Amino acid sequence: MSLLTVVICTHDRAGLLERTLDSLDAALRPAAGAELLVIANCCRDGTHALLEARAQRPGGLPLRWLAEPAKGKSHALNLALREVHTPLLAFVDDDQRADPGFLQAIVAAAQAQPEAALICGRLVPDWDGREPAWVHDDGRYRIYPLPVPTFDCGDAGRWITPDIALPSGGNAVVRTEWLARIGPFSTTLGPVGHDLGGSEDSEWFLRALAAGARLWYAPQIVQRHYVDPARLELGFLLRLTRRRTASTVGLTGHGVPPDGVPLWAWRKLAGYAARALLSPGAARRRFFLMRAAAALGEVEGYRRLQRAARPGEHA
Template sequence: MRDVAVVIPTLRRPEGLERAVRSVFAQAEALERIAAVVVVDNDPDGSAAPLAERLRSQGPVPLAYVHAPIPGVATARNAGLAATDAPLIAFLDDDEAASPRWLAALLEAQVQTGADVLFGPIRGRVPDDAGWTTAYLERFFGRQGPLRNGLTDDLHGCGNTLMVRQTALPGPAPFDVAMNETGGEDDRLFTALMKRGGRFGWAADAWVDEFAPPHRATLAYALTRAFAYGQSPSQMAADRGDWPGVIKWMLVGAAQAAIWGAASLVFAMLRHPGRAQVYDRCARGLGKLLWTRRFEPKLYGAAMLSRGG
């Protein structure tokens, strides 16, 4: 029963894309479940086409190539969905590589929990020259969770997920293209699912490695994304129309920014080895406080092209 499509959006990362696709080809326990690997090329120039063609000829499962020339994370995900009618959708990013039991573990957890969306753990990998920020960046690009499968109230990003299409991905374009450059399209999708009574699960053994490229494995980039992550609780409350919740999160953010901002000054003066984590907490507090679209950093889509991916 081939009922799973693995969707891999990509933007000018040929080495990462090949690593990601080959890690799906290596899913020995779940190969018979894979209807297709869908590579969504989000480069206006269609640069991934030759690689996709080569991989198609080498793979043990069908590979579909989709060109989505308008850069944007939501556009790419929607294009991948449009290319398949599989009832189960697994998302893997082009900077990730799945462990050999990744898909089997996601499918097992879905049966156990009945969740509409399953999240899996991630090991962050950074270049060897990351220096004193190495431990922080590995945690930042990673994802930790419970040691056992189960339902969860903790929401994460789309990378390393399995979704039940009928319940979690309604309509032909469930990801909001207004979020193409800022990200957060997954937060908006999951907020709507939560309002509908959807369930979220954790697949403890569905490991992937995420390889941060050098231009992302920096403190500046991580803190910019930490600020964006901090915006999420306030934005999700606003999307629900929960204005008391927005005020609550803004107050939490103000307190966090004040406390961790003061701590950041002290840790910076002492050159404390754990100072990056303190900066991160301050950035997330500021994000809760400054949550409106005006303050959203542009990290994806055309912004990625301008930075070289």
């Protein structure tokens, strides 16, 4: 049996998925062995044919794939949790490329840090020169976090806690002996198809850490995330920021407000919206529009909490 299974959940991204699989097949193999498990979630674009061909191709990592008919990434992830039987499970998203040392770095980190139930690495944007110049701004009005998942806690390994950062779900390794204690991913959170849902990974990590799991950051584990030019357009950025912020309300101690949305949330929204309207420069205007979108997401998140708390109503 291999030591490591790399899990990829995918939905109608055959082209990107093939790039991900190519990068993993090209990665240096750990002596203990590694294999791939791909969960095809309601795919209708030729993903099944691609995976069947890859599974039969000689020379690549051993690949097994399953179809999950229930639409939603969390359903696909939970199927994977039930199907992995190796000591280590690494999550990789279908729009990421693994660096050549990725697989060996995972095994090395797991061996060097036996107390780590969870391990995360460095995730960087896969820039190709088509991105607008403002994404590289580092001044007062830079847009952060970018819509391209990024995780970089420096060049040295360290223990990570929620007050420092939480990695994304496509940039994590878990010792499978912990899966029963952590439990499945929430099926009320996370993307369905290619919508803008999220936070299923953050909620899962928080639950793992609350159960006593320790999270180690290993910078030698490197992946590169595909940059979709459409995600760098202002309209998409605003929708993504609003949706993702709304999904995080309630994850880290927000209670259900007794008298509606907190007044401070309305004030924040009004303040950022006014500053966006009155800002003279494009960079400053974009910055405050993004802050206003996040504040609107907080308002929507508190409303969701209220609806969920009312008998007979659902978020």
